[in-house]
Each structure stands twice: as structure tokens, then as C-alpha cells.
Amino acid sequence: MSNITPFVPRLPMPEGIESEYQMDRAKWRVLVEQIFPAAKTAEAIRLALDYCHVRGLDIFKRPVHIVPMWNAAIGKKVETIWPGINEVVTTAARTRAFAGIDAPVFGPEVTETFQGESKDKSNRASKVEVTVTYPIWCERTVYRLVGGTRYPFTERIYWKEAYAEGEGGIPNKTWARKAFQQIAKCAKAAALRLAFPEEAADYCAEEMEGKEVTSAIAAEAMAGTVIDGIVGKPAQRDHEPEKKDDDQWMIVNPETGEVIDTRLPVPDEVIAQAPQKLLERISKTVGQAVIDGNWAACSQVFHERYGKPESFRCLWVALNTLADAQRKPQQHRRQA
8 A cells, every 4th residue: 555645736726627728637736836836826827827728828838927916906916917028029939020139238237225114914114125236228129020121129128117116115036136137028028019019019927027906007918817816807818919911001102112111210301391280180190099099090090191192101100100109109198
């Protein structure tokens, strides 16, 4: 007779998961003990399984992370599901237009001591502090093939706007210990979103660590949430993200016959020829699209308004402004 006691995972396997995901107890043990060792609930792991199933990802390659986030509305931390930076790269690579990424470029270094106040379980306050040497900013450049040509997309992220807060509002242990590595990941994710706005729309786990779940970013992009063991509604991911038709951004120069991708930077001479009133009208129309979220209708308006050969430069500027607004909606909302 064997005296070996069967291993019992710290989190029980949910009912029905065996048939739904061909999950056995050995695989569940790996998920609980190795892939998501910090998960507090089985429901959070199941939500990660749901996300990976819809996206066609192998959960055992750690494409997503379970990130505890503070929910101010209920006064406690909740478990949320976010894609990791590697999943964002995988999504970009699947387009077959991903053409590489440069090494990070860091801004000047600063050494700063952060101070805060933390409370224990008895609500007794104590001071906490940490000294961190960090770069003021980090810049990453992602390359995308557009019409067979390799174009750069560069994004700069500032460390103090991105770092994850720990106890007392000071940088958490990971950001304090790996200040350069963490900001490089965030800049990488931002550059990928800039280059592939229709594919890499989600913020990644590295960016959302230490943030509040009630923020506008979380509300729009979160893959899923677990509160007190109850699975919240995941983001609308019933299918792969809709593929946007590149043709909507392409216009033809009637003078040369050249096909122009309006998502790329507009030459200065084209901007200089545009009347100020026209630029203001375009900005107002795009600002309304940002508020309404109706990008397709805005594009249609521009094509109808400036679709004639003699006004193709106006259409060029308008569509370029619209594409930029899809990448940076907050900036254009302020201008509306």
C-alpha cells in the first residue's frame, strides 16, 4: 500500500473546466502553482483561460497576467486579467507586417527618494521610503511594413507617469529594483499600439500594475475582473479583433497616380497649403468622433466632403488627423 498523499492544489479546479478546456488535474496544478502562483481565486485563472481560448493563445506560455488592482469604489483590491508584453508582440507579429523593434533609448538619469505613509492591519501608520535611480523617459521604435515599405513608429514614455505604486504611494519593489527594464517594457507596448492600433489595442500588465481599476483606461481596455470570486464581464472579445481595411486610409494623388497611406506623416508643404479654417473644421469633426467613438462615420464624412480630385490634399490631412486621434484620443479630446 502506498503512503503517498495525493497533492491537493491550493485552489480547487472549477466544475466543468475539464470538458471545456481539456483540463486535467495535472495541468490545473501547473496553472495554480507555476503559471499563476500569486492568484487568489480559481475564478481569476478561469478568466485567464477564457481570454487565451478566445485569442488562440497557449496559456502555459504565460501570455496573460493576473494583476491585483485597487478598486476605489469598493475599497479593496480585485484581480484583473491583462495581456503581457509578449502577447502584444505576438499579436503584432500575426499581422505579418511587424518588421522589428529598436533597442530602448533612455533619457537622462535621475536619483530620487520617494516617501509615503503606510498603514498596517491595525490601521497604525508608518513612514516608508525608497531611493530609485531612473531614466526621465524611455523611447522605443517599432517598424511596420506598409505597402512593402518599412516605416518607423516611435513612442516616448515618462517614468514618473508610468511607475507602479506600492505601499504609501511610492514605487513598488519591482519598479524600484528594475527601473530601466520596466519603463522599457511600457515604452515597447506603447510603440506597438502606435504602429498597430487596430491590433494591439489593450494596455499590458506591466503598464497596469499599481493602477486603479476604476480609471478610464481600465474601464475601456480591461480583459476581465474578479471581485470576491465573482467573474465580471470581460471586454468584448468574442472573436479576434476586427481587421481594419487598409483601403480606407489609401488615397490616390490625381497628379502623379501615387497611392498615399494617410496614416503616415503628412509632408510640411501639404500642411502649409491647408487654410487655417479648414484645419479647425477638421479638428472639430475629429474631436466629435473621439467623443462619440464613431470613427467609421467620421471617415465617411471626410470622404464625402473632400473626395473630389481637386481636394485630395484636404482628404489627406483629414484622414491623417483621424488616424492620429485613434492612436491618441485623449490629446484630441482636449482639442475638441
